[in-house]
Amino acid sequence: MRPNAQKSFNLDNNISKTGYRALYILMKLLESPKTRAELIDCAANDPVINKDFSKDTITNTINLLKKAxxxxxxxxxxxxxxYVIKSHPFVVNFSKxxxxxxxxxxxxxxxxCDWQLLLRLNNLYSKAAKFAPNDELADLLKFGHPFNRISGKILRDMIFSRQKLISIKYNSPxxxxxxxxxxxxxxxFENEKLYIWCYNCKYNETSFLRIDRILNINYYTFDYDIAQKQDKFEEQQFKAIYELKGSAAMMYIPGTGEKIIEENKNAEFPLKIEILVKNKFNFIQKLLSYGTECRIISPRPFIKEFLETLERIKGDYIK
Structure with missing residues (x-):
């Protein structure tokens, strides 16, 4: 017996035209309301239904969608x-x-710290907000991110401006x-805010600026070369030494650029640590997190600055 020849794949053999027509009309009506003539025109170039798309098939397919x-x-x-589609059951409904x-x-x-990816993710969440069960959760998807009060243009400019000297208008507290x-x-990202770590030409120092306080950006027509920029940042780096005791010493794990240079279990502060500080803001936050279980040994200028920071914090607290 001769085996049956296998049917070749083609649209007529492998697609339910009735189901395809239903999906096609649903898709077109979701785009915008359409007349019968407009639906026929839309289907003129479709390879599946262009030959049998008539007023009668449209009416029958509309009735099929209503039954669904x-x-x-x-x-x-x-x-x-x-035809205007008022509602349909083919939606995603997120739970709380x-x-x-x-x-x-x-x-x-x-x-x-992939800020471009997060921008795209925020756009996706904004579109998905319509599937939230209530307005409160919809707002959470739309606005529940650290970019909420930041101009999208300013943030994108900051992301792509690492190789530029730029002038900004800043609302300093x-x-x-x-x-x-x-x-x-x-x-x-620190304390629920986005910061730009930068070299501040006006004050000749490293600055940590809240991006939501940047009001405007204007690019200059000239630029520093990479070597000059690197020199500026290297000038702001420094080595520091601090000591830890108590639970801070027991739980300590060396971070990036850190090493234990002395360990004495009998001393009041058992651990002495050396660190290359590249981000002064983060280093201050780190020291504050240790509380009274930390003591700074050097450098003296930083110790003075750190004590002034503590005084400002104390003053703000008393107020």
Whole structure:
């Protein structure tokens, strides 16, 4: 017996035209209301239904969609003789737990410091907000991120401005609105805020500026070369030595650029640590987290600056 020849793959043999027509019309009506004639014109170039798409098949397919749960208004003068889809059951509905899981995932992405990826993720969440169960959770998806009060253009400019000397208008909490030049180095997330670590040409120092306080950016027509920029940042780096005791010493694990240079279990502060400080802001935060279980040994200028920081914190607390 001769075996049956295998059918070749083609649209007529492998696709349910009735189901395809239903999906096609649903998709087109979700785009915008359409008349029968407009639906026929749309299908003219479709390889599956271009030959058998008529007024009768449209009517039958609309009735099929209604049986599936779609609410579609009849063409009338009020709708300019167009079918209008009012609602359909083919939607995603997030639960409260699912929205909270999405938010947890977004927060975990902050540790990657991939700000371009997070911008794209925020756009995706904004589109997904319409599937949230209530307005409160929809707002969480739309606005529950650290970029909420930051101009999208300014953030994108900061991301791509590492190789530029730029002039910014900044709303300083200490000096008010001022203009100065900076050389951006990297963006960091601290205390629920985005900061740009940069070399501040006006004050000749490394600055940690909140990006939501940057009001405007203007690029200069000239640029420093990479070597000059690196020199500027290397000038701001310094070595520091500090000591730890108590639980801070017991739980200590050397971080980047750190090493234990002395260990004495009988001393009041058993661990003496040396660190190459590249980010003064983060280093201060680290020291503050140790509380009274930390003592700074050197350098003296930094110790003075750190004590002044503590005095400011104390003053703000008393106020």
């Amino acid at each position: 749960g779609c609410i579609i208004s009849r063409p009338t003068k009020k709708t300019n003789n167009k 737990q699912e929205v909270e899981s999405l938010q947890t995932f977004r927060k975990s992405m902050l540790t990657m 200490k000096y008010g609105i001022e203009d100065f030049d900076i050389i951006p180095h990297f963006i960091n």
